[in-house]
Amino acid sequence: MSEGCGASGPVTSPMRSAVRAMTIRRAAASTAAGSAGAPKVAASTEPTVLKTARTPIGGGRHRLEFANGATAETDLVIGADGVWSRVRPLVSDAEPEYSGVAFLDVRYDDADHRHPAIAELVGNGHLFARGDDGNAIIAQRNSNGVIRGYVAMRAEAGWAARSGVRVDDLPALRTHLLERFAGWSPTLLPFLTDSDGYVDRGIWFLPVPMAWEPTPGVTLLGDAAHVMGPFGGHGVNLALLDATELAHAIAEEPTLDAAIRTYEPVMQARAAGYAGPSNAATRRFFGVGEGAGEGVGEGSDTEPHTAPDTAAEHRRYLEGAERYRRASRPA
Numbered sequence: 465m466s467e468g469c470g471a472s473g474p475v476t477s478p479m480r481s482a483v484r485a486m487t488i489r490r491a492a493a494s495t496a497a498g499s500a501g502a503p504k505v506a507a508s509t510e511p512t513v514l515k516t517a518r519t520p521i522g523g524g525r526h527r528l529e530f531a532n533g534a535t536a537e538t539d540l541v542i543g544a545d546g547v548w549s550r551v552r553p554l555v556s557d558a559e560p561e562y563s564g565v566a567f568l569d570v571r572y573d574d575a576d577h578r579h580p581a582i583a584e585l586v587g588n589g590h591l592f593a594r595g596d597d598g599n600a601i602i603a604q605r606n607s608n609g610v611i612r613g614y615v616a617m618r619a620e621a622g623w624a625a626r627s628g629v630r631v632d633d634l635p636a637l638r639t640h641l642l643e644r645f646a647g648w649s650p651t652l653l654p655f656l657t658d659s660d661g662y663v664d665r666g667i668w669f670l671p672v673p674m675a676w677e678p679t680p681g682v683t684l685l686g687d688a689a690h691v692m693g694p695f696g697g698h699g700v701n702l703a704l705l706d707a708t709e710l711a712h713a714i715a716e717e718p719t720l721d722a723a724i725r726t727y728e729p730v731m732q733a734r735a736a737g738y739a740g741p742s743n744a745a746t747r748r749f750f751g752v753g754e755g756a757g758e759g760v761g762e763g764s765d766t767e768p769h770t771a772p773d774t775a776a777e778h779r780r781y782l783e784g785a786e787r788y789r790r791a792s793r794p795a
């Protein structure tokens with residue numbers, strides 16, 4: 465996935481409304497010892513918000529309670545519920561740490577006609593602009609004439625509320641952004657003021673490495689397991705890979721416990737390998753935390769200021785995918 469895949473938004477995010485919570489139950493027949501072939505799973509989506517998953521009821525089973533009063537008892541609960549996971553406390557006390565950086569999703573619809581100056585600046589690719597004040601504008605041409613991106617700021621947690629600004633109060637928000645970006649070139653200011661919508665996304669990090677003891681009947685994937693800085697563009701890709709590998713482990717291992725033990729160490733080590741550099745690049749770019757004062761670093765592919773060699777990047781992805789396929793092919 466490329467830049468522009470926002471995430472880690474609030475539970476109420478309309479884009480996420482279709483995907484709520486998923487419980488996976490093994491079909492009873494498939495749990496019989498010695499049954500031929502892969503165990504079967506049945507997945508069901510619950511059309512409501514998970515309130516708590518904190519009631520182990522023995523034998524690795526958990527009771528989930530949903531906001532609408534519904535309940536479910538699970539053989540395996542998979543926390544795929546993002547940075548503020550309600551499932552994570554079942555396996556770890558770790559809590560996300562605020563990075564010191566806030567992103568606002570911005571979007572310019574029908575850009576060539578409605579936002580021609582922005583369309584001209586972004587062209588057919590990417591625009592990255594960074595100030596010494598810890599602010600940045602990042603935009604990317606998408607399909608259907610849409611340009612999407614981020615207005616990004618070195619900012620305290622809850623910056624909008626602390627400044628007395630509501631993100632849905634567009635005139636007040638735009639005025640506030642202009643104040644934060646005082647001194648920026650007027651050429652770039654339309655990125656602040658002309659967005660067709662704004663979504664506030666703070667950047668949070670889980671500890672690196674993020675690991676826990678395997679716990680019967682529960683596991684995590686995606687941001688719930690390893691939320692990290694966006695500089696690297698790994699989060700969605702890791703979430704998809706986690707989900708795929710967990711599904712394989714469930715299908716191939718004789719028990720759910722064995723599946724968790726196969727899946728988690730690989731997932732955790734891989735995520736740590738990406739999270740360290742992604743968090744460091746985010747900190748360095750915005751001059752926050754351990755990276756404060758270092759300025760923008762020099763050219764790895766997690767350094768957003770360097771114009772990427774996309775052909776080489778593409779080749780690296782293909783080679784990496786081939787290595788991954790070879791390593792995961794049964795002997």
Ligand SMILES: Cc1cc2nc3c(=O)[nH]c(=O)nc-3n(C[C@H](O)[C@H](O)[C@H](O)COP(=O)(O)OP(=O)(O)OC[C@H]3O[C@@H](n4cnc5c(N)ncnc54)[C@H](O)[C@@H]3O)c2cc1C
Binds near residue numbers: 465470471485
């Ligand atoms: C600004 C920004 C830019 C990014 N850019 C990239 C990029 O270019 N490339 C990339 O690969 N990644 C990027 N990422 C990271 C990526 O978006 C995330 O890693 C990815 O979305 C994680 O997917 P997820 O399914 O684990 O979590 P989420 O996408 O957060 O999905 C979690 C889901 O769980 C639901 N949920 C949460 N709590 C509950 C509850 N209590 N009950 C029921 N449902 C619940 C939510 O509504 C949501 O649908 C970016 C992130 C940010 C913030």
